[in-house]
Amino acid sequence: MSAKPDIPVWRPMGVTPAPSTRREQMPTLIVGAGPVGLTIALDLAQRGHHVTIVNRLDFVSAGSKAICFAKRTLDIWDRLGVGADIVAKGVIWETGKVFWGDRPDPIYQFDLLPVKNQKMPAFVNIQQYHVETILIDALSAYKNVDIRWGHSVRDIAVGEAGAKVHVAVGDTEYFVDADWVIACDGARSTVRTTMGLDFEGRVFEDNFLIADIKMKGERPSERWFWFDPPFNPGQSALLHKQPDDVWRLDFQLGWGIDREAAVKPENVEPYVRAMLGDDVVFEPEWYSIYTFQCRRMSRFVHGPVIFAGDAAHLVSPFGARGCNGGVADADNLCWKLDLILSGKAPPALLESYNTEAIAAADENIRHSSRSTDFMSPKSTPAIALRDAVLQLASRHPFARPMVNSGRLSTAVSYSASPLSTADEDDDWLGVPPGTPALDGPLGDGWLLGQVGTEFSLLTNGIDFAGLKNLDLSASPILCERFDLSPGAACLVRPDQVVAARWRHPDQSKIEAAQRRACGITP
């Protein structure tokens, strides 16, 4: 199983022995131990559920995968108790600079954390394998979590209540009857292909070279992006700092190239030297070529089988919307599944995962497709327009916001969520229903660290029975961020998304909004 010469090993886990019975019954089976599957496992485990994960490989793989993790993802991991470890290991950054041609100064730069005074930074860069090992280590503390390394899904039969999953480990085969199967098995999802489900969208005809290299040196922790640089004429390039003196260099190569030749060290190294200087001292970490697609399944929930992360939707890497989008799925799903598994909400609540996760995927795909169209315009008029934006941006402020080197992942708002209760007044500022709560200082800590994992009510000087109340009246910053005047209240879902808010709340309005947010129709 571990003999996969094309997949580098970061941490060997060893093949987990087959279970003692050939037919098992379990509430929840997660397929795939990537960042999304592991996050879902941790969230469900902390809510007291038994979870089993099967993972095809028996190791954590190295190589070039996700590196940029956005503030919303860090907030989610912080709720699960691993945020501090990930930030401590990662490289914090919040500034992006865009260069064009041989101009030494950026034509545009952006700050990714316009609202300061929050616990988590805008972004950290950290290799996906570090994230996975931190999550695996956190899961090892839970007796209700069973991770099976080297176990592959062979087939899946979907019934009315649950699914029967055929699993193989080495020469041994066994069957799992799971009430819920959560497919987080990546872009080439076995669960999706086995079930014969659609995966529609655009394929972009372009190749990109990733050179992850190790080098010492002082450079700022910023995202640097080039349009048409002298070291890669007519194409784009990107530079990111990672932990352990690793740097990610990304070069657009175009479509008609010899992919096998392009990753050979003697062909990669001239690019590295051209970008960083002839005298740069570096070692290769991993070289690879990628192409990308923007596509999604038409539904993410298929009876008892739920899709999340790359298995459900794919984007280009510019904007860091792939893994961050997948962790947002995990966040959206787990509290709903928790309420359903505990009998506190009807299974129909899951339909809101389908609605909200698709809304998020569509926003990510829209941004990602537009970035790609800007970066690699394909027709003469499109090239002229792109260059016109860059020319004007170097001279006039109005064109700078049009420069699109990737719109970096921010929290997605579910503006038309069936779980939200509409505002009674139309003059609200602050965080609208369907949008994740903004962090801010509260007492000795931070708001998001105190809202907990259940429904909570943010108030300004009042108190209601039946759920956790957090009085923000001592924090003018938070009252302003949520636009909470004295006597107002804001209902927050277990995933920290605002569900409803009132200038003049009462017990019955709060209870009705909470029922609606649990998928209980009035």
Add this chain to the structure above:
Amino acid sequence: MSAINLEPNIDRPDDLYAEIVGMTAGLSDAQAFGLQARLILLLANQIGDVSVIAQLIRLAAQSEEQGHDPGKVEHS
């Protein structure tokens, strides 16, 4: 949504046409494309309303489709 003005709104139409046609005189096609693209962006920012610009784009595209229909040409 703002109404699009399709009545004459330029008091010196021949001067306007001369300005626009004159700007690309002597340029290569690539240079002319670039100049027109910059002008579109400057005009768009001056208008400032994406919905108005989207309506203008649709009107411009419609005229192209109808250009081959002699019945739509007004002779004066």
